Every structure is written in structure tokens, then in C-alpha cells.
Amino acid sequence: xxxxxxxxxxxxxxxxxxxxxxxxxxxxxxxxxxxxxxxxxxxxxxxxxxxxxxxxxxxxxxxxxxxxxxxxxxxxxxxxxxxxxxxxxxxxxxxxxxxxxxxxxxxxxxxx
Amino acid sequence: xxxxxxxxxxxxxxxxxxxxxxxxxxxxxxxxxxxxxxxxxxxxxxxxxxxxxxxxxxxxxxxxxxxxxxxxxxxxxxxxxxxxxxxxxxxxxxxxxxxxxxxxxxxxxxxxxx
Numbered sequence: 066x067x068x069x070x071x072x073x074x075x076x077x078x079x080x081x082x083x084x085x086x087x088x089x090x091x092x093x094x095x096x097x098x099x100x101x102x103x104x105x106x107x108x109x110x111x112x113x114x115x116x117x118x119x120x121x122x123x124x125x126x127x128x129x130x131x132x133x134x135x136x137x138x139x140x141x142x143x144x145x146x147x148x149x150x151x152x153x154x155x156x157x158x159x160x161x162x163x164x165x166x167x168x169x170x171x172x173x174x175x176x177x
Numbered sequence: 178x179x180x181x182x183x184x185x186x187x188x189x190x191x192x193x194x195x196x197x198x199x200x201x202x203x204x205x206x207x208x209x210x211x212x213x214x215x216x217x218x219x220x221x222x223x224x225x226x227x228x229x230x231x232x233x234x235x236x237x238x239x240x241x242x243x244x245x246x247x248x249x250x251x252x253x254x255x256x257x258x259x260x261x262x263x264x265x266x267x268x269x270x271x272x273x274x275x276x277x278x279x280x281x282x283x284x285x286x287x288x289x290x291x
Contacts, residue, residue, distance in 0.1 A: 069219075095276060096276055096277050098277075098279075105284065105285075106284050106285075107181070107267050107269070107282030107283050107284050107285050108220070108267075108282050109282070110279050110280070110281075113277050113279070115277060153219050153220075155219075157276040157277075157278075158222075158233075159232075159233060159276070163208045163209075163210045163225045163227070163232070163233070163269065163271055163273050163278070163280060164210070164222055164225055164232075164233045165210075165212075165220070165222060165269075165280065166222065167212075167219030167220045167221070168219050169217075169218055169219050170218070170219050
């Protein structure tokens with residue numbers, strides 16, 4: 066059973082464009098993490114969102130946690146080629162902080 | 178400080194063989210987890226170890242086993258390799274201080290089974 070769904074699966078845009086990717090679940094989760102993974106590398110944590118309705122900004126990236134804590138979005142403003150990668154959302158299934166369920170990811174390609 | 182290190186970085190094995198993958202966590206991290214990432218998918222949880230004890234196991238066959246050593250490094254073993262075991266195997270370490278704890282991933286071991 067896929068606990069997390071992500072959309073779109075693939076996205077190819079020109080440098081300077083804006084984009085939004087989504088992470089959804091049928092279940093409520095206490096917190097959600099967003100990771101970016103570049104080719105040949107492991108995922109790197111971008112942000113953790115905890116509170117329903119929470120908005121966090123990381124330079125040109127804006128993360129939002131849905132009010133009902135069942136969905137999240139990542140918005141990138143003025144995308145750059147360096148934003149290219151696989152964007153993964155993940156939730157923790159236990160209280161110890163190491164049993165993650167990952168979504169299938171959105172593969173973003175930003176063309177110069 | 179060194180990040181999570183995994184070895185080897187690439188590996189080619191034949192069906193039926195056995196493989197051992199190694200992971201050294203960030204200094205001070207007592208929790209190590211292993212994930213399998215098949216091409217085009219997100220990582221799938223295999224095992225978590227904390228203080229040398231197994232704390233979690235994903236939906237993987239008994240051909241997969243792991244252990245953690247007193248220095249908190251870890252090994253993942255896979256027996257009787259199948260073509261479908263070809264994947265990127267990721268190790269993550271953390272302080273394991275709650276559900277919002279950040280996990281730090283190594284760059285992975287790319288296993289190809291032929």
C-alpha cells in the first residue's frame with residue numbers, strides 16, 4: 066500500500082519558471098519531511114513541517130503543510146538548473162525517527 | 178566532520194551470489210537504517226538498528242539481514258541474489274530523538290545483479 070502519493074511524476078521546465086509539486090496521503094501524519102536527491106547521491110533533507118497550515122520558506126522554495134495534515138506542497142520560484150533532482154516527501158512511522166516511508170518522488174528537470 | 182560513508186560505491190554480482198554492504202554513520206549517531214531504492218522509485222525501508230539492536234524491519238524477504246557493530250557501523254547482507262535486487266542501497270544515520278529527527282543519508286551502493 067502506497068501511503069504517500071506525489072504529483073506530477075515528471076516535470077521539465079525552463080529556467081526562470083515557477084512550479085509546484087504535491088504530496089498527498091489518505092492518512093493524517095504528525096509531520097512530513099521533504100528531501101531532494103541528485104543523481105548518484107543520497108537524499109538530503111530540505112525541511113520538516115509539523116503544524117497543520119504551516120508554511121516554511123527556504124530561499125526560493127516554499128513548503129506548505131495542509132490544514133488537515135494529509136497533504137503538502139513545495140513551490141519553487143524562478144527555478145534554476147541547480148534545482149534539478151528528485152523531490153521526495155517522507156513521513157516517519159515510529160517515534161524514534163528512522164523508519165521513513167517515502168513517496169515515489171517528482172523528478173524535476175530545469176533546462177537552461 | 179565526515180558524513181555517512183558507504184562502501185563499495187558500485188558492485189556487480191551474479192544471480193545466486195551473496196553480497197555485503199557497509200555503512201559508517203556520522204560520529205555520535207547511534208541509529209542506522211537501510212533503504213532500497215529501485216530506479217524510478219522512492220527509497221523503501223529495509224532495517225533500522227539502534228544501539229546494536231534491530232528496531233524495525235520492512236517488508237523484505239529473509240534473504241536480507243543486517244547487523245550493527247559496537248562502533249555503530251552496520252552491514253547489510255543479501256543472500257541468493259535475484260535480478261530484482263538490483264538497486265541503490267542507501268544507509269541513513271540519525272540521533273533518533275523523535276519523529277522529526279533528521280536522517281542523514283550516504284551516497285549509496287549501486288548494486289547490479291546480472
